[in-house]
Amino acid sequence: xxxxxxxxxxxxxxxxxxxxxxxxxxxxxxxxxxxxxxxxxxxxxxxxxxxxxxxxxxxxxxxxxxxxxxxxxxxxxxxxxxxxxxxxxxxxxxxxxx
Numbered sequence: 001x002x003x004x005x006x007x008x009x010x011x012x013x014x015x016x017x018x019x020x021x022x023x024x025x026x027x028x029x030x031x032x033x034x035x036x037x038x039x040x041x042x043x044x045x046x047x048x049x050x051x052x053x054x055x056x057x058x059x060x061x062x063x064x065x066x067x068x069x070x071x072x073x074x075x076x077x078x079x080x081x082x083x084x085x086x087x088x089x090x091x092x093x094x095x096x097x098x
Contacts, residue, residue: 001044001082008042010086036094045083054083 015035
């Protein structure tokens, strides 16, 4: 968090659909993937309503079957949870090796 406060410029990298392959004909090891990188500016979110909204969206995306536990978890841990908002400063770029 100290680094973000000192210099909020960040780089994001994401890779998905990774699948290592051995290409028998070439006798070659390779990796098939999709990837993207983006530059942005990070900001530590201090407004509790904004933090809750961001955390709710993440939970709904990745653990929708457990949303009944969300409010209790927020009460228990919001004060010790840090949310960082990143605003992209340039369009993301990506590549793929299908």
